[in-house]
Amino acid sequence: MWQGRFSGKPDKLMQEFSQSVSFDQRLWREDIQGSLAYAAELQRIGILTKRELADIKKGFKQITEEIESGKFDWKVELEDVHMNIESRLTELIGDAGKKLHTGRSRNDQVATDLRLWCIRVGMELSSAAQWMIQTIAGRASDNIEVIVPAYTHMQRAMPVRLAHHLVAYTEMIERDASQFDAAVGTARSVLPLGSSACAGNSFAVDGQTLKLELEFVEPARNSMDSVSDRDFALDLVYACAKCMTHLSRIAEDLIIWSTAEFGFITLGDAVTTGSSIMPQKRNPDACELVRGKTGRVVGHLMSLFTLLKGLPMTYNRDLQEDKEAVFDATDQTLACLRVMALVFSKENFKVNRERIQAHLDSGAGYMEAMNVADWLVLQGVPFRDGHDITGRLVKYVEAKGMRFADLTAGDLAAVDKRLKPELLKELSLEALVERKQVYAGTAKARVLERLAELKQWLKE
Ligand code: ARG
Numbered sequence: 001m002w003q004g005r006f007s008g009k010p011d012k013l014m015q016e017f018s019q020s021v022s023f024d025q026r027l028w029r030e031d032i033q034g035s036l037a038y039a040a041e042l043q044r045i046g047i048l049t050k051r052e053l054a055d056i057k058k059g060f061k062q063i064t065e066e067i068e069s070g071k072f073d074w075k076v077e078l079e080d081v082h083m084n085i086e087s088r089l090t091e092l093i094g095d096a097g098k099k100l101h102t103g104r105s106r107n108d109q110v111a112t113d114l115r116l117w118c119i120r121v122g123m124e125l126s127s128a129a130q131w132m133i134q135t136i137a138g139r140a141s142d143n144i145e146v147i148v149p150a151y152t153h154m155q156r157a158m159p160v161r162l163a164h165h166l167v168a169y170t171e172m173i174e175r176d177a178s179q180f181d182a183a184v185g186t187a188r189s190v191l192p193l194g195s196s197a198c199a200g201n202s203f204a205v206d207g208q209t210l211k212l213e214l215e216f217v218e219p220a221r222n223s224m225d226s227v228s229d230r231d232f233a234l235d236l237v238y239a240c241a242k243c244m245t246h247l248s249r250i251a252e253d254l255i256i257w258s259t260a261e262f263g264f265i266t267l268g269d270a271v272t273t274g275s276s277i278m279p280q281k282r283n284p285d286a287c288e289l290v291r292g293k294t295g296r297v298v299g300h301l302m303s304l305f306t307l308l309k310g311l312p313m314t315y316n317r318d319l320q321e322d323k324e325a326v327f328d329a330t331d332q333t334l335a336c337l338r339v340m341a342l343v344f345s346k347e348n349f350k351v352n353r354e355r356i357q358a359h360l361d362s363g364a365g366y367m368e369a370m371n372v373a374d375w376l377v378l379q380g381v382p383f384r385d386g387h388d389i390t391g392r393l394v395k396y397v398e399a400k401g402m403r404f405a406d407l408t409a410g411d412l413a414a415v416d417k418r419l420k421p422e423l424l425k426e427l428s429l430e431a432l433v434e435r436k437q438v439y440a441g442t443a444k445a446r447v448l449e450r451l452a453e454l455k456q457w458l459k460e
Pocket of ligand 1 (some may be wrong): 315319320321
């Protein structure tokens with residue numbers, strides 16, 4: 001493409017080092033889409049004839065078929081996806097192909113292609129997030145009656161509905177869906193095509209027409225910024241890193257819940273694996289891989305930031321390194337969202353209600369204590385005093401090796417005379433859960449309301 005100015009060929013080592021076609025060929029659809037819009041604009045301003053535009057369209061149709069059927073011959077010598085496609089176009093249609101790049105640079109071309117790609121994949125990520133929310137909401141509805149301990153510091157804290165716990169996950173993933181939508185918005189907001197190498201197009205190419213054709217919000221206001229701006233990629237990879245961080249927390253909970261020690265859930269055959277040596281094993285590999293891949297995706301965010309830091313104006317070849325980070329971050333996140341939706345499917349997410357009930361019945365963790373403190377407040381005892389009295393009651397129960405459920409009126413009176421016998425019937429965990437009637441609380445009515453809102457949101 002640039003041989004005119006050169007006498008020698010690039011070294012083989014340099015060719016291999018500099019090529020990006022092995023990974024950026026993934027941008028082929030977007031590259032053709034951008035080129036078609038650009039060609040139409042060149043025809044509109046008289047650089048291409050109608051005939052030439054028709055040839056270009058025909059050529060791209062054939063190239064599309066060749067790529068889709070795996071027959072396209074990608075050449076490392078042609079460096080990247082852009083030159084591979086342009087060169088094949090010229091092979092197929094001759095001079096019209098050679099005119100396509102008039103006034104354009106690979107700099108505005110690649111920035112446009114990558115934006116188009118981020119728009120498409122960002123939308124896929126958003127729908128995958130919604131699908132996962134829908135699946136989790138299903139399990140929440142199925143298990144509305146189940147009460148589990150909620151933990152702080154990994155110590156039993158307060159009883160909550162399992163559904164409330166699951167809806168906490170949907171909140172996280174709902175924020176992710178919005179973040180993906182926002183990243184799509186950033187990618188779509190500015191069209192770099194027409195900025196050329198860095199100074200703008202020399203012909204009458206109109207950004208306003210191009211933006212309509214490619215469904216962008218505005219043409220770039222500054223050609224220098226637009227060819228070197230990768231904020232949209234940062235935004236999308238940030239959204240991925242944040243989503244993965246959420247998924248890793250969810251995965252970790254499920255891993256803990258599926259241990260013999262907890263046994264709250266059993267994960268299905270479809271999302272677990274056995275051991276090559278221990279016949280009894282069922283390992284939560286899907287969740288572990290999700291947790292593991294999180295580091296990788298967060299790493300991609302760091303590498304993008306580091307790539308962009310201190311980059312001089314305008315386009316620099318460093319920017320070729322943006323693609324693998326974007327591709328892998330989005331590939332991994334998409335796969336993890338889909339796998340986690342599978343983990344939460346009815347077949348794979350089995351709640352062991354009896355086991356959970358046995359945990360609660362054991363009385364370990366003394367979660368009933370909060371009932372006592374709350375009840376004392378309602379009797380007019382200042383909360384700090386109530387806290388102290390309840391603390392003494394917990395000490396008493398612990399010293400006797402008993403459970404709250406075993407307490408008698410005599411035990412209560414032995415600890416403090418303000419602990420009246422009526423308190424005994426207030427001690428159930430269910431009662432404590434149902435006292436959380438406040439907005440965002442874990443009472444059944446509130447959780448059902450939130451689930452209904454969620455279903456409505458998913459429909460919109
Ligand atoms: N493969 C290049 C990239 O991904 C395309 C742009 C190259 N531009 C250039 N002036 N060498 O960034």
